[in-house]
Amino acid sequence: MTGKSIIPEGGTASEDPLIRIRRRRGMALVGLLLFLFATVLVTTLMGSLGPIGGDPSSERYISFDRAFNILLGSQDAQSATIWNVRMPRVVLAGLVGAGLAAAGMAMQAVFRNPMADPFIIGVSSGAAVGASAVVLMGVAGVLAAFTQPFFAFVCALLTVFVVYRLGTIKGNVQVDTLLLSGVAVAAFLGAITEFMIFAAGQQFHQLAFWLLGSLGNAGWVQISIMLLPIVVGVVVIFMYSRELNVLLLGEETAHNLGGSPEFVKKLMLAVAAVMTSVAVAFTGIIGFVGLMVPHIMRLIVGPDHRILIVASALGGAAFLMWADAIARSFIELLPVGVVTALCGGPFFLYLLRRRKLRGE
Amino acid sequence: MGPNGSGKTTLLRCIMRYLTPEHGAVLIDSTPLHTMNEKELAQLLAVVPQSSNLDFSFTAYDIVMMGRLPYASSRFIGESENDARAVREAMERTDTWEFSTRRFNSLSGGEQQRVIIARALAQDPKILLLDEPTVFLDISGQFEIMDLLKDLNREGLTIIAVLHDINLASRYCERIALLNDGRLESIGTPQQVFTPENIMRIYDLDVLVRHDPVTKSISVVPKTACVMPTSGGPRVHLLCGGGSGGEIMRLLMEEGYSVSAGVVNVLDSDFENAKTLHIPVVMEVPFAQIGDEAYAQNLRAIEGAEMVVLADFPVGPGNLRNLEAAIWALKNGKKVLIIDPETIEKRDFVGNRAKDIIDELLGHGAVSVPRKTDLVKILKSEKGVK
Numbered sequence: 001m002t003g004k005s006i007i008p009e010g011g012t013a014s015e016d017p018l019i020r021i022r023r024r025r026g027m028a029l030v031g032l033l034l035f036l037f038a039t040v041l042v043t044t045l046m047g048s049l050g051p052i053g054g055d056p057s058s059e060r061y062i063s064f065d066r067a068f069n070i071l072l073g074s075q076d077a078q079s080a081t082i083w084n085v086r087m088p089r090v091v092l093a094g095l096v097g098a099g100l101a102a103a104g105m106a107m108q109a110v111f112r113n114p115m116a117d118p119f120i121i122g123v124s125s126g127a128a129v130g131a132s133a134v135v136l137m138g139v140a141g142v143l144a145a146f147t148q149p150f151f152a153f154v155c156a157l158l159t160v161f162v163v164y165r166l167g168t169i170k171g172n173v174q175v176d177t178l179l180l181s182g183v184a185v186a187a188f189l190g191a192i193t194e195f196m197i198f199a200a201g202q203q204f205h206q207l208a209f210w211l212l213g214s215l216g217n218a219g220w221v222q223i224s225i226m227l228l229p230i231v232v233g234v235v236v237i238f239m240y241s242r243e244l245n246v247l248l249l250g251e252e253t254a255h256n257l258g259g260s261p262e263f264v265k266k267l268m269l270a271v272a273a274v275m276t277s278v279a280v281a282f283t284g285i286i287g288f289v290g291l292m293v294p295h296i297m298r299l300i301v302g303p304d305h306r307i308l309i310v311a312s313a314l315g316g317a318a319f320l321m322w323a324d325a326i327a328r329s330f331i332e333l334l335p336v337g338v339v340t341a342l343c344g345g346p347f348f349l350y351l352l353r354r355r356k357l358r359g360e
Numbered sequence: 361m362g363p364n365g366s367g368k369t370t371l372l373r374c375i376m377r378y379l380t381p382e383h384g385a386v387l388i389d390s391t392p393l394h395t396m397n398e399k400e401l402a403q404l405l406a407v408v409p410q411s412s413n414l415d416f417s418f419t420a421y422d423i424v425m426m427g428r429l430p431y432a433s434s435r436f437i438g439e440s441e442n443d444a445r446a447v448r449e450a451m452e453r454t455d456t457w458e459f460s461t462r463r464f465n466s467l468s469g470g471e472q473q474r475v476i477i478a479r480a481l482a483q484d485p486k487i488l489l490l491d492e493p494t495v496f497l498d499i500s501g502q503f504e505i506m507d508l509l510k511d512l513n514r515e516g517l518t519i520i521a522v523l524h525d526i527n528l529a530s531r532y533c534e535r536i537a538l539l540n541d542g543r544l545e546s547i548g549t550p551q552q553v554f555t556p557e558n559i560m561r562i563y564d565l566d567v568l569v570r571h572d573p574v575t576k577s578i579s580v581v582p583k584t585a586c587v588m589p590t591s592g593g594p595r596v597h598l599l600c601g602g603g604s605g606g607e608i609m610r611l612l613m614e615e616g617y618s619v620s621a622g623v624v625n626v627l628d629s630d631f632e633n634a635k636t637l638h639i640p641v642v643m644e645v646p647f648a649q650i651g652d653e654a655y656a657q658n659l660r661a662i663e664g665a666e667m668v669v670l671a672d673f674p675v676g677p678g679n680l681r682n683l684e685a686a687i688w689a690l691k692n693g694k695k696v697l698i699i700d701p702e703t704i705e706k707r708d709f710v711g712n713r714a715k716d717i718i719d720e721l722l723g724h725g726a727v728s729v730p731r732k733t734d735l736v737k738i739l740k741s742e743k744g745v746k
Contacts, residue, residue: 018421018461112415239435246426248416253409255378257483258402258430303416306438 094317101316104290118290125189126159156277213286213337241305362539402430406480427482470501
């Protein structure tokens with residue numbers, strides 16, 4: 001500091017509000033963690049094959065007691081159900097939920113808009129084309145069951161690349177142009193996908209099912225493929241959260257504060273693209289998680305990305321676990337995307353109400 | 361400073377290295393800008409933009425803390441004690457500590473600008489760049505900011521600001537750089553730079569420049585907004601002083617009269633007024649009574665005029681002879697108009713002699729003008745009578 005400093009003796013009363021806010025945020029995070037843990041427990045025990053919504057007389061029925069014992073390690077005829085069907089599904093939901101929420105948060109920072117979601121750069125439309133093409137053409141081949149995810153992933157990344165190129169001028173990412181190019185490309189690819197739906201005929205249901213987003217293909221193999229990209233992605237976003245804070249102030253200001261806006265934008269786009277593409281490849285298009293979770297978390301823990309990323313990841317995981325538990329408990333094979341979409345409407349109405357009450 | 365499009369903001373952006381110059385280079389203390397890394401630059405130079413638009417609910421404290429980004433040592437560790445102290449000092453320096461927990465968006469324009477300045481100070485810079493920092497502020501906000509900047513400058517911070525207000529710039533800045541069309545046209549003190557010639561050349565505007573030595577402010581007035589002497593109109597001589605003549609000079613000139621004035625001492629504001637309007641004026645040294653030579657000059661000026669207007673100045677021993685000149689004018693057939701003769705008793709500091717003279721003038725046909733604003737109306741009707 002140039003000039004005289006005016007540091008008062010010790011901490012004054014005005015110091016307390018800051019500490020109070022920090023403590024509140026810390027408690028919110030701990031609360032979230034506990035909630036997540038509880039969610040894992042409960043959702044693993046839920047489901048049409050088990051305690052809720054099942055037929056007690058069926059031999060596949062698992063009671064709470066029995067399920068709990070299985071979790072604690074006891075051998076049971078239904079162990080396989082719990083460990084190879086239920087658990088992976090819950091873990092997948094957590095992973096995808098966390099990944100989409102984190103990517104959504106990063107996109108909201110890059111576009112300086114709390115209404116951005118992780119599909120804004122073309123991932124969903126690209127993946128849809130890839131996945132639909134595989135269904136229509138009946139391609140199998142070397143990858144067998146992994147053919148569809150592979151093509152979805154590749155097409156998603158290619159699409160993001162095209163959107164990125166369209167939205168970048170002289171090596172500088174122009175966020176407004178990027179948004180428009182995302183919309184344009186999505187529209188075009190959406191038309192192609194719609195055509196494929198029209199041409200699908202017998203495979204219509206298969207196609208539509210993928211598009212609605214589902215965790216039905218959960219397995220430990222899928223999880224092992226997705227684990228690294230998503231975990232690394234979340235960590236990288238956390239590492240750059242101070243730069244994301246500063247990015248919200250505008251390109252020029254971010255530059256003046258040494259926040260490397262160009263580099264951070266490109267990094268976030270790449271990370272979000274990979275995380276989202278990997279998730280979408282295996283689960284189809286699960287909407288609203290990437291938009292709602294960071295938005296709600298921001299209302300609870302504030303806009304500081306260092307805390308927001310943790311809250312979003314935990315919140316996204318818990319949210320999708322619950323959504324999937326509800327989806328599979330009431331109607332078997334209901335795509336989780338339907339449940340998340342159902343949550344979307346009331347969410348926006350709530351936001352609208354908040355704005356009206358605040359008199360904006 | 362400079363007209364729109366002259367390159368002020370572009371120059372600023374080159375200095376902050378947001379843009380790369382096509383020709384030439386920016387050096388700070390002989391070190392070329394492009395050799396510094398981003399963190400170094402951010403620790404040396406801080407920028408305050410015109411305004412800050414934020415859609416997110418950061419508190420003022422959060423905003424100022426962002427100024428510490430150039431000092432972040434690791435991506436996993438949060439703020440250090442140093443950071444917290446720097447933020448607190450910066451906010452106290454700018455009188456913003458009291459809103460540290462309030463949302464930035466809820467602050468007024470002036471408060472927001474002070475928080476942004478605090479953020480710039482938290483960067484612990486040697487140089488502060490500002491782009492029209494007062495443009496969205498009301499008058500109290502403007503002076504708040506400029507006074508703060510002046511204090512910071514006295515404490516050793518180099519400040520470069522793009523300003524559009526000549527008055528503000530001349531009051532607060534030591535040096536002015538005047539830009540035009542991407543080139544530096546003039547650089548120097550406000551008095552050196554703000555000349556009518558420079559302003560004509562750069563802004564294509566014909567102006568009068570007035571200096572106020574007390575406040576150091578310069579006011580620039582386009583000539584079209586003020587009246588200039590016309591030749592050919594009937595001549596009116598104005599007896600004035602003590603500031604009573606300024607408005608009358610303008611009123612008369614607007615109506616197309618050519619005006620002369622006297623006797624006025626050189627420190628009188630009516631002398632300044634006459635000079636500004638290029639009105640020939642009979643002058644006297646300050647604190648002296650009107651001497652014979654000045655008096656004779658005054659009478660000669662009256663001789664050349666068709667009418668004489670006697671303004672409502674306070675009359676003392678020093679300028680009593682201006683009243684006597686009015687008597688002379690009347691006796692020599694000139695029309696005499698007296699502004700606000702009713703108040704002469706309050707303005708009489710020569711023991712009623714002024715009142716007597718006024719009464720005498722009125723008795724011999726001088727016209728009373730109750731208010732200055734009636735002057736023009738009465739002049740016109742008098743013209744008709746003539």
